[in-house]
Amino acid sequence: MTNSYDVLVIGAGFAGVTAARELSHRGRSVLVLEARDRLGGRTWVDHQLGLDLEMGGTWVHWLQPHVWAEITRYGIEITQSPPAEQAYWHAGGTVRHGSADELLVKLDPGMIATLADSRDYFDRPYEPFLRDNLDDFDQQTVLDRIAALNLPPDEDELVRGMWALNFNAPPQVAGLTQALRWCSAASGSWQLLFEACATYKLKHGTRSLINAMAADTDAEIRLHSAVNSVTRTATGVDVRTASGQRFTARDVIVTLPMNALSGIEFEPGLSALKQAAAAEGQASRGVKTWVKVRGEVDPCYLLGGPDLPLTFAQPEYKVDGDTVFVAFGPDGIRVRPDDVDAVAKAIAVWRPDFDVIDVAGHDWVGDPYSRETWPMLRPGQLRQLRDLQQPEGGLHIAGSGYGTGWAGFIDGAIESGLRTARRLIAGGAPA
Ligand SMILES: Cc1cc2nc3c(=O)[nH]c(=O)nc-3n(C[C@H](O)[C@H](O)[C@H](O)COP(=O)(O)OP(=O)(O)OC[C@H]3O[C@@H](n4cnc5c(N)ncnc54)[C@H](O)[C@@H]3O)c2cc1C
Structure with a gap:
């Protein structure tokens, strides 16, 4: 088994799974490293109170073009609150x-x-x-x-x-x-x-969509794989997990929520504006x-x-x-x-x-892999958003909080995953 890939994706929420699918469909070798024991990140259906309940992201709408396209693509059923x-x-x-x-x-x-x-x-x-x-x-x-x-x-x-x-x-x-x-x-x-x-939600829960997307990728997805360092090298990136595994690639897509970014040590450090955003964190708590x-x-x-x-x-x-x-x-x-x-x-x-x-x-908010609920910018953070969307060498940040339109929503995560994958496919052209 090789430890070298074209692209490493950190996080198997909607942003990470979207980016992995797009890149693998274009022939890139992709490994997704996910810290949890499941897909979906801040969307999670858990059986509680006698029901399958959405602990995190739930509602979607046809006004949200990216998530709605995925609903159409995989024939996901909708129900109404x-x-x-x-x-x-x-x-x-x-x-x-x-x-x-x-x-x-x-x-x-x-x-x-x-x-x-x-x-x-x-x-x-x-x-x-x-x-x-x-x-x-x-x-x-x-x-x-x-x-x-x-x-x-x-x-x-x-x-x-x-x-x-x-x-x-x-x-x-x-x-x-x-x-x-x-x-x-x-x-x-x-x-x-x-x-x-x-108002509108997925009849069989958000897992019906993330599972459909994950089944439609040639990327390898490894659960229980918390990343603790990302080092940029002359040829790409070197990524290490908490359990001591090491992977290399030309590019890495980091999909951690803004408030959880400090869970990874970046070498060299992120840009000043990205660091400021990670230190201040976004608003939801x-x-x-x-x-x-x-x-x-x-x-x-x-x-x-x-x-x-x-x-x-x-x-x-x-x-x-x-x-x-x-x-x-x-x-x-x-x-x-x-x-x-x-x-x-x-x-x-x-x-x-x-x-x-x-x-x-x-x-x-107490969860080390999220540290926030749905991402909402504080005053003054629009400038940081522009910077967060910019790659640094082979390092790209994607996720709902870095989305452009419906940022904060599942839609924003998919949009950001699509944009980031497109940038890599186009060889670094602006996303
Ligand atoms: C309570 C709540 C309610 C919400 N309600 C709605 C709603 O109704 N509608 C809507 O559209 N959106 C809603 N949202 C927002 C939506 O769920 C998120 O914006 C979206 O799911 C985020 O996707 P993402 O891929 O950007 O990030 P995430 O889903 O957070 O994915 C990031 C992934 O990275 C992983 N990770 C973190 N650290 C590491 C590490 N060191 N190594 C490896 N992996 C790591 C995490 O485990 C996670 O799986 C809600 C969110 C919450 C929490």
């Missing part, structure tokens, strides 16, 4: 109950105003650097933008809650340009963006948890401000007469995904009558 009819919203210390539409109408003015200029700055979502003078603008947070709107207090609180949900982080660390880029990818509509984020509530609950939204431990929840499944909600909060330390008491208290903010029986989730 139950459409909410009712809503409970917590603002100003009280809970209101109304229709889901009433809540959306309440959010509308603030969300529209927050995102009003998304198409002015990012008129072509796949060319985020089209306008050259974004550095000062990029320093703004989503919170700065909302504060300048002078919304009525309850609308202000709920809009801040929506952005804590979207960033899986407090809105004071949320980069405004990231929010505008997302909205531009959704053709300037926040409601379409919301639909894209939490929240929690996704599944919550089993006794009895049948009709589809509804639970929404609140960013200071709540959980800011959003919606029922996803009914099982044996009980209801399983999916819920999100901006701080994964404040609420652990598997802490029944903390989650029950957080849900009681809206519905003290709910009897929380059990919870399940994965601590992505």
Whole structure:
């Protein structure tokens, strides 16, 4: 068995598996080294609470061209989350109950105003650097933008809650340009963006797609293979694993999340901007948890401000007469995904009558191979993104957080894997 390949890919999430497939189909010898015992990275179907539940990435949409092309290619079936009819919203210390539409109408003015200029700055979502003078603008947070709107207090609180949900982080660390880029990818509509984020999912789970993609590659994929060093040499790269294996190649594609990049020692070190990005890390540090509530609950939204431990929840499944909600909060330390008491208290903010029986989730922020949930840029990081997308000799960085359009999503991971593979196939031409 040879230890020398054309390309080494580190990580078997959607970015790594996409790049490996593309390169192997073009005749390159490719080895994928994955630290975990499974494919999929931040997408993972685990059997919990009597159901196959998505611990990580879940929802997809036809607005997301790269993931939708893969769904079409492999004939993957789609299903829908139950459409909410009712809503409970917590603002100003009280809970209101109304229709889901009433809540959306309440959010509308603030969300529209927050995102009003998304198409002015990012008129072509796949060319985020089209306008050259974004550095000062990029320093703004989503919170700065909302504060300048002078919304009525309850609308202000709920809009801040929506952005804590979207960033899986407090809105004071949320980069405004990231929010505008997302909205531009959704053709300037926040409601379409919301639909894209939490409506349609893969009927047999994200593993149905990653498995189909992995089965369609001639690349070799090795699990249980954590990489701990990448050295650039005169002829290419030399990669070593924690268990002491050594591999060489002309090129390496590193698909680690930004917050996990420091898990690998790079020699020579990464560029100054890449190092700054890895040291600061991107914004998400929240929690996704599944919550089993006794009895049948009709589809509804639970929404609140960013200071709540959980800011959003919606029922996803009914099982044996009980209801399983999916819920999100901006701080994964404040609420652990598997802490029944903390989650029950957080849900009681809206519905003290709910009897929380059990919870399940994965601590992505504490996980050494992710250190983050879905990648969302902080203020000032758009400049770093441009640099992160640039190769250094035979070293290329790919992944959802380095995507151009739907960055942060499964779509962004596939897009980034495609671009990076294309660059290598074209012999270094710009991706
Ligand atoms: C809770 C949560 C909810 C989400 N919800 C959605 C959603 O609904 N819709 C959506 O589109 N997206 C969602 N996302 C985001 C989406 O899942 C990710 O953006 C996407 O899956 C990332 O793919 P990737 O290949 O870039 O990175 P990853 O999936 O993180 O892949 C990187 C791989 O590198 C491996 N690795 C790390 N370190 C090493 C090492 N040293 N050596 C070898 N291998 C290593 C990791 O194990 C991992 O497999 C969510 C993410 C989370 C966590």
